[in-house]
Amino acid sequence: MLEIKNLVKSYGNGERVLKGLNFSTGDKKLTAIIGSSGAGKSTMLRCINRLVTADSGEILLDGVDLLKLRGKSLQNARRQIGMIFQGYNLVDRLTVMENVLSGRLGYVSLMQGVFRKFPAEDVDHAYQMLKRVGLSQYINKRCDELSGGERQRVGAARALMQNPRILLADEPTASLDPKTSELIMELIANLAEEMDLPVLINLHNVAQAKHYAARIVGLRDGVMVFDGKPDELTNEHLEHIYTAKAELKEQLGHKPRSKR
Amino acid sequence: MSSLTSGPLKELGKESYHWERFTAKQRFLRFIAYLTVAVLLYWTVSSIDIYWPWVWSAPIEIQDMISRMIPPNPGALPEIIPALIETINIATIGTVFAVLISLPVAYFGASNVSPNKVMLWIARVIIVSSRSIDTLIWALLFVAILGPGPMAGVFAVTFRAIGFLAKLIGESIEEMDWGPVEALQSSGASKAHIISYAIVPQVLPTFWAVTILRWDINIRESTVLGMVGAGGIGMLFQVAIDLFRWRDVSMVLFSIILVVLFGEIVTSIVRKKLI
Amino acid sequence: MKHENQAIPLEDHYIWKKPSFIRNPWLRYGLLLVSAVYLIYAFSTLSLDIQRVMRGIPRAMQIFSSAIPPNFAARGELIVTGFIESIQITLVATAAGVLLSIPFGFMAAKNISILPVYALGRAVIIISRSLHPIVLGVLFVKAVGFGAFAGVLTLIIYTVGFVGKLIAEAIEEIKYGQIEAIRSTGAGYFTILVYAVFPQIMPRLIGLSMYQLDINLRASAVIGLVGAGGIGNTLNSAFGRYDYGTASAILLVMIAIILVFEYVSGKLRRFTK
Ligand SMILES: Nc1ncnc2c1ncn2[C@@H]1O[C@H](COP(=O)(O)OP(=O)(O)OP(=O)(O)O)[C@@H](O)[C@H]1O
Numbered sequence: 062m063l064e065i066k067n068l069v070k071s072y073g074n075g076e077r078v079l080k081g082l083n084f085s086t087g088d089k090k091l092t093a094i095i096g097s098s099g100a101g102k103s104t105m106l107r108c109i110n111r112l113v114t115a116d117s118g119e120i121l122l123d124g125v126d127l128l129k130l131r132g133k134s135l136q137n138a139r140r141q142i143g144m145i146f147q148g149y150n151l152v153d154r155l156t157v158m159e160n161v162l163s164g165r166l167g168y169v170s171l172m173q174g175v176f177r178k179f180p181a182e183d184v185d186h187a188y189q190m191l192k193r194v195g196l197s198q199y200i201n202k203r204c205d206e207l208s209g210g211e212r213q214r215v216g217a218a219r220a221l222m223q224n225p226r227i228l229l230a231d232e233p234t235a236s237l238d239p240k241t242s243e244l245i246m247e248l249i250a251n252l253a254e255e256m257d258l259p260v261l262i263n264l265h266n267v268a269q270a271k272h273y274a275a276r277i278v279g280l281r282d283g284v285m286v287f288d289g290k291p292d293e294l295t296n297e298h299l300e301h302i303y304t305a306k307a308e309l310k311e312q313l314g315h316k317p318r319s320k321r
Numbered sequence: 322m323s324s325l326t327s328g329p330l331k332e333l334g335k336e337s338y339h340w341e342r343f344t345a346k347q348r349f350l351r352f353i354a355y356l357t358v359a360v361l362l363y364w365t366v367s368s369i370d371i372y373w374p375w376v377w378s379a380p381i382e383i384q385d386m387i388s389r390m391i392p393p394n395p396g397a398l399p400e401i402i403p404a405l406i407e408t409i410n411i412a413t414i415g416t417v418f419a420v421l422i423s424l425p426v427a428y429f430g431a432s433n434v435s436p437n438k439v440m441l442w443i444a445r446v447i448i449v450s451s452r453s454i455d456t457l458i459w460a461l462l463f464v465a466i467l468g469p470g471p472m473a474g475v476f477a478v479t480f481r482a483i484g485f486l487a488k489l490i491g492e493s494i495e496e497m498d499w500g501p502v503e504a505l506q507s508s509g510a511s512k513a514h515i516i517s518y519a520i521v522p523q524v525l526p527t528f529w530a531v532t533i534l535r536w537d538i539n540i541r542e543s544t545v546l547g548m549v550g551a552g553g554i555g556m557l558f559q560v561a562i563d564l565f566r567w568r569d570v571s572m573v574l575f576s577i578i579l580v581v582l583f584g585e586i587v588t589s590i591v592r593k594k595l596i
Numbered sequence: 597m598k599h600e601n602q603a604i605p606l607e608d609h610y611i612w613k614k615p616s617f618i619r620n621p622w623l624r625y626g627l628l629l630v631s632a633v634y635l636i637y638a639f640s641t642l643s644l645d646i647q648r649v650m651r652g653i654p655r656a657m658q659i660f661s662s663a664i665p666p667n668f669a670a671r672g673e674l675i676v677t678g679f680i681e682s683i684q685i686t687l688v689a690t691a692a693g694v695l696l697s698i699p700f701g702f703m704a705a706k707n708i709s710i711l712p713v714y715a716l717g718r719a720v721i722i723i724s725r726s727l728h729p730i731v732l733g734v735l736f737v738k739a740v741g742f743g744a745f746a747g748v749l750t751l752i753i754y755t756v757g758f759v760g761k762l763i764a765e766a767i768e769e770i771k772y773g774q775i776e777a778i779r780s781t782g783a784g785y786f787t788i789l790v791y792a793v794f795p796q797i798m799p800r801l802i803g804l805s806m807y808q809l810d811i812n813l814r815a816s817a818v819i820g821l822v823g824a825g826g827i828g829n830t831l832n833s834a835f836g837r838y839d840y841g842t843a844s845a846i847l848l849v850m851i852a853i854i855l856v857f858e859y860v861s862g863k864l865r866r867f868t869k
């Protein structure tokens with residue numbers, strides 16, 4: 062159960078990127094977050110696993126306020142939250158297996174991690190996971206030898222190795238070609254369903270969002286402006302979500318278009 | 322032929338086109354640069370403290386010295402060989418120590434991973450002072466502290482190499498891809514795990530490259546440590562010079578060239594195998 | 597460590613070990629053993645002795661306490677003239693050395709040279725590179741006497757070793773197409789050099805000179821230790837008199853000059869690119 066209450070976040074220059082966001086999800090289903098570039102989608106996800114620190118508000122994961130955690134308890138909370146990145150964020154010079162196993166680092170001791178001596182059940186689990194995403198033949202390949210789609214499959218396997226309670230994905234398919242993008246979305250959706258996980262996923266592709274998500278959240282300018290089922294999302298809603306700030310439009314010399 | 326030049330090409334000769342390699346501003350800047358260099362050189366040559374008659378007689382003096390050096394004296398070899406081995410040992414052990422010390426310095430001196438400003442600045446001061454003081458001056462200092470011998474040489478090599486290694490390794494930490502670090506942070510990994518999985522693999526190629534490079538440099542520098550009493554072949558060189566044993570001098574020079582080439586060959590082989 | 601929501605069925609056990617960098621275990625452990633034995637041997641020959649280090653600590657303390665605060669006043673004038681001389685030596689030697697490196701660089705470039713000339717060029721470069729400036733310094737002091745001139749000669753040779761090698765490498769990498777284009781206009785050897793080779797290595801050469809200026813400045817401070825002029829002379833006599841206050845003043849100025857110089861030459865190099 063994830064609950065975000067009144068979340069505020071600003072970066073160095075002071076302008077608020079998230080302006081009192083409220084959001085909650087308890088269901089084991091896929092929620093897509095859409096919004097134009099700069100709306101604060103990435104910031105929202107990164108606040109949840111504390112890659113950035115929010116200014117104020119609460120983020121409750123099963124009743125525990127993540128914003129209050131530090132040190133070891135923060136690490137323990139983070140391993141409950143898996144994340145898939147747009148740029149994969151794999152360690153290129155390590156093997157596929159090491160990258161997948163690195164998802165277990167929150168659970169193993171210092172020595173086990175450093176010397177790659179993971180518990181047998183973790184190794185088994187990693188192997189099954191690689192099999193599931195169709196990469197078991199690449200176990201000892203280095204990640205810089207993989208294609209983009211293969212890398213993202215490793216990224217997904219790594220996130221799920223954490224055995225998370227919630228999965229975050231920040232535009233996981235934005236660096237991929239359309240066909241691979243569909244395959245990866247399909248994979249993430251299926252895995253989440255198999256593992257009974259709630260998923261929060263940032264998407265730019267509205268068609269994909271409508272197709273895969275059970276719920277769509279529209280973010281504009283740090284404020285939630287839509288929250289509903291995919292078939293409730295009308296063109297007027299989209300127009301509203303994707304209309305840039307007035308001043309920005311002026312800067313860009315933007316002429317309003319009737320239909321997107 | 323005439324059909325080819327009937328078009329606009331025919332007009333070509335009539336219109337003069339002004340072509341210059343550089344724009345006016347570029348030319349002005351170049352002029353300033355040349356002028357600065359010329360003035361500097363003029364000032365230097367006219368004011369440097371050189372006794373010019375010596376300059377004109379220099380070719381003869383140098384020829385004379387070279388003729389006294391030929392042929393090199395192989396009889397000096399029994400002394401030279403152990404000194405050469407000592408030279409290589411000083412370079413190697415100095416490199417090992419420097420690597421061990423430079424790793425934490427590099428980590429604390431890299432602005433993206435350094436735990437706090439104080440550590441960052443301490444590391445930077447260490448790097449700058451280590452790098453700006455030549456090995457030989459470090460050697461003078463350590464001979465004064467520890468007394469003459471190869472130990473002072475090892476310390477000198479170590480202290481000079483720390484800054485070199487820490488600077489280059491630290492820069493490679495600063496330039497690495499931050500994505501994997503975030504990925505591991507968000508999986509709940511501890512700091513040590515993040516270093517071992519995200520930082521070390523990314524920095525490793527640079528680490529090996531600069532370590533090998535430094536070993537090569539250290540061999541060169543170790544050949545002269547003996548001239549201030551810090552061990553290695555340099556002492557034999559100094560003694561031969563002081564006693565005007567020119568044929569021993571040339572033998573020592575020859576073996577220094579050989580040992581430096583040896584270092585270069587070893588490093589190029591290792592580099593090829595590793596990278 | 598339970599996987600509570602383990603939806604994926606476990607099949608067979610899978611054993612995984614990180615693949616080693618060196619596949620062959622004999623080779624791997626053999627190399628490890630050889631390195632370990634060599635390091636232990638080398639360590640043991642250097643008479644590294646903790647007790648001497650311990651005894652050195654009070655001496656180091658003494659040196660540092662007399663080095664702090666640095667004493668700029670006592671030999672202020674000598675320090676200034678010493679540094680000026682070092683800078684003069686650096687400038688003259690770099691200018692002359694870079695000019696001299698050009699013919700040697702061309703001689704030592706495999707693709708435009710003939711074999712005997714190539715061998716000579718390479719030999720000169722290898723010898724100049726292998727000999728530390730201080731060794732050259734001693735030799736030149738013996739040959740032409742104490743002072744700045746010996747220092748200039750030393751740094752010229754030192755420059756030829758480094759810049760000559762890099763010029764040769766730059767020439768070996770140039771695009772052959774341009775040479776052929778110029779040659780096909782009927783140009784002779786030197787015209788080709790001027791029109792096809794020079795423009796390609798010129799930017800590198802300017803960058804290199806700047807870099808070499810930096811290196812020579814550092815070296816000029818050291819060659820004075822053996823009497824080849826400059827601040828090194830002053831530093832050496834300060835060490836000789838156990839005048840660590842002056843020595844530390846000199847070192848501080850040296851660090852400052854080197855840092856300023858590094859900064860300026862870095863800026864200039866970026867500018868000329
Ligand atoms: N590390 C940072 N430092 C300063 N400002 C930042 C930082 N990260 C994001 N911002 C700013 O915060 C705002 C929201 O950024 P965010 O990355 O959350 O948008 P987004 O909705 O994910 O956009 P996109 O669709 O382009 O990924 C932007 O104006 C951005 O410039």
Ligand SMILES: [Mg+2]
Binds near residue numbers: 103104231232
């Ligand atoms: Mg984003």
